[in-house]
Amino acid sequence: METENTYIQLLTELKQKIRQAQQRVALSVNTEMLVLYWSIGIDISIKIKEASWGAKIIDQISKDLRNEFPDSKGFSVRNLKYMRAFADAYPDFLHEDFSKSEKVIVQPAVAQLQSTDNQQHEFAQGALAQVNHPILQPLVALIPWTHHTIILDKIKSADDRLFYIRKTAENGWTKSVLTFQIESRLHERQGKAITNFDSTLPKLQSDIAKQMLKNPYVFDIMGMGEDIKELELEKALIKEIRKLMLELGKGFAYVGNQYHLQVDSEDFYLDLLFYNFHLHCFVVFELKIGAFKPEYAGKLNFYVNAIDEQIKGKQDNPTIGVLLCKTPNETVVKYSLKGIKSPLGVADYQLPKKLKSDMPTIEELESAIKKTKNGEQGG
Structure with missing residues (x-):
């Protein structure tokens, strides 16, 4: 048994060393590629401005580079234009002043990430572990090139670009998730929910909790047309809510939906229950179709107290x-939360404009959710 345990320990250590080496290799490759692309972009940008060549010169550069390096796929006209835009967007990418101003901004948040199999998380963590290298200090160096092209395409403000770079590095967003967060304007929504966290939580915990909440939440139920079936809607809605909560990042773990609580002889069912490993607490989510009513705060407070009494360690x-x-009416919400000792927050939700015409009405959604609840309670 001792020999077996020793072998398992050795194997675990070897796997860890291999993963760390893979992270360093991936980080090094990404870094060198970003440096190369930035340098090419700077050279092209300067020559076009100084020599008055015109942007058409990029077509010729692309042709000549692809002839010289036929196995390289990064020298298309489109990608060279991205390189120029990248250099113009971050002119101080390799300079010390940029490094000092932006270094380690994401480190506190990323350092809190739980270990996962997500390669994007590992990449971000590995990048921050190497901050002694000057090129690794800027936020810009912490995400892959393809993510940069999405941000360059969709975001014009320098502050907003850095916001999405930071969030991508923190949460390991894929390209599709990054695109969704940009199109749903996360930078305008995050931290905007109405809460009583300032009066019910310690400051550090309150600040983290507020940043994890968005207002509004955007439910993007793709592929749902006019011929949507009721059962399809029920499944899609629950799945989408769960996905959106997990995409908040920063340590959310799914516990269950229609989570059963029994208080004395009465049964209650929470819409969604999560655990957050950074805040070290359970998080209850309740969905209400329609405007906020003061009694909703009382019901949510009841659920929170029940979790505290029955489940919280x-x-x-x-x-x-x-x-x-x-x-939600901000004044009504504030009055409703005042005096409640449990930490509660209220946020809006919406569907993207392009989907609203194809989606059922509010009343139809309410009916579907009620049937989902009744069906699961009966099962």
Whole structure:
């Protein structure tokens, strides 16, 4: 048995060394590629401005580079234009002043990430572990090239670009998730929910909790046309809500939907229950179709207290409750939360404009969710 344990320990250590080496290799390759692309972009940008060549020169450069390096796929006209845009967007990419201003901004958040199999998370963590290299200090060096092209295409503000670079590095977003977050304007929504966290949580925990909440939440149920079936809607809605909560990043783990609680002889069912490993607490999400009503805060407070009494461990922090509803009136919400000792937050949700015409009405959604609840309770 001792020999077996020793072998398992050795194997674990070897796997860790291999993964760390793979991270360093991936980081090195990405870094060198970004440096090369930035340098090419700077050279092209300067020559076009100084020599008055005109942007058409990029077509000729692309042709000549591809003839010289036929196995390289990075020298298309489109990619060379991205390189120029990249250099113009981050002119101080290799300079010390940029490094000092932006270094380690994402380190506190990324350092809190739980170990996962997600390669994007590993990449971000590996990048931050190498901050002694001057090129690794800027935020710009922490994400892959393809993500940069998406940000360059869709974001014009320098501050907003750095926001999405930071969030990508923190949360390991794929290209599709990054695109969705940009198109749903996460930079305008994050941290905007109405809460009582300042009065119910310690400052550090309150700040982290507020940054994890968006207002509004955007439900992007793709592929749902006019011929959508009721059962398809039910499944898609629950799946989408769960996916969006997990995409908040920063340590959310899914516990269950229609989570059963029994208080004395009465049964209750929470819409969604998560655990957050950074805040070390359970998080209850309740979805209400329609505008906010004061009684919703009381019901959510009840659920939070029940979780605290029945499930929360001694090492856990107080449970947080989040209510998603349509167009909450800020004053009504503040009055409703005042005096409640449990940490609660209220946020809006919406569907993208392009989907609204194909989606069922609010009343139809409410009916579908009620049937989902009743069906699962009966099962």
